[in-house]
Amino acid sequence: MTTPVISETTLPPIASDVSVLMATYASETASHLSDALESLYKQTVCPRRIILVIDGPIGGDQHAVIAHYITDQRGPELIAVPLAKNSGLAAALNAGLTYCDTSYLMRMDSDDIATPDRLALQRSYLEAHPDIAMVSSWAREFSDHDESGMMKVSPTDHGAVAIALRWRNVIVHSAVMFRTDRLRSMGAYRSDFGLLEDYDLFVRLIAQGEKLHVLPKVLVRLRTGPEQKSRRGNLTYLKNEIRFRIFCFRIGFLNGTQFLATTVLYSLFRVIGSQLRQRVYALART
Secondary structure: OOOOOOOOOEEEEEEEEEEEEEEEOOOOOOHHHHHHHHHHHHOEEEEEEEEEEEOOOOOOOHHHHHHHHHHOOOOOOEEOOOOOOOOOOOHHHHHOOOOOOOOOEEOOOOEEEEEEOHHHHHHHHHHHHHOOEEEEEEEEEEEEEEEEOOOOOOOOHHHHHHHHHHHOOOOOHHEEEEEEEHHHHHOOOOOHHHHHHHHHHHHHHOOOEEEEEEEEEEEEEEOOOOOHHHHHEEEEEEEHHHHHHHHHOOOOOOHHHHHHHHHHHHHHHHHOOOOHHHHHHHHHHH
């Protein structure tokens, strides 16, 4: 696939059928939010609009970043959707979804960075494959102190992705692009299982007969930090994961053997020490 070459004196074309859905909250930093938004304005093909949900009160520095991009004339329209209180990612994304009237919806986190060709490649793939409901990509982690972090890879075709999802979540949430109508037909996001709203959605898409695909190219850089990594080991996360696995078993996504094996393995994974857990996680994701 090829992407348009944009000169310094021209603005990139607008994809009138693509919106980007993001959410930010109090713990986000203004510089990270600015980096994420800037990567969207520097796409070789820009989205029609960026829907940014403000999940509860935020500081003045983030408001200043948002105000700057609302007046940016380079192309995408930025719509800020403020929520009175912090409601969590699932509720925030559902609130933003109501503002989307485009055929495609691209997810993005407020601290990640999209490669310039991300939107163009994912949109082209969905246009060429009408049977695919959602496309994702590979990604690479980075931090403020390490630019060359772990690469997140996964199977690419639907059958292999569906098999892998029975054992772990191999899809990078902030790297996905949906057909908007398919996302709405699923009832969008749920907060039933805590921070597993993306994994839950992917499983429900497959259970409903929808097809997924992953492009074998890094299209998103994922910012990581100690806080994000520590969430993988707390008791609440473990309880939600067990409840989620029970749900997968009840709808037939997992058979009995898969349910028992994954429940035992992930219970051990969540309770081992953080350093050992990070080594296991790195082996699984690369």
